[in-house]
Amino acid sequence: MKPPFKLRATNQWGERHYFCNLGGHWGPGDTRRLIERTTEKFENGKEFETVEAAKEILTLTGNTMAEPDKYGDVRGWQIVDSEQQVVK
Secondary structure, three states, rough: OOOEEEEEEOOOOOOEEEEEEEEOOOOOOOEEEEEEEEOOHHHOOOEEEHHHHHHHHHHHHHHEEEOOOOOOOEEEEEEEEOOEEEEE
């Protein structure tokens, strides 16, 4: 694991997007935050110094770490290091 770390989302078509910043709250009285913007470029994603800081963003947004399905495909958010390797 080589810092800095980034959050990467993979959608159902295998496209990857990297977290940039948070937006407002989901709704009145809801503590979850929206993910306002992502980028397709790894180098433009927000950097986190620690894995814990990246996990905190997932918690704030109500997301969890994605796990591979029985075919090895991943859909959802993962934390990757500076070499784009998934952090466990």
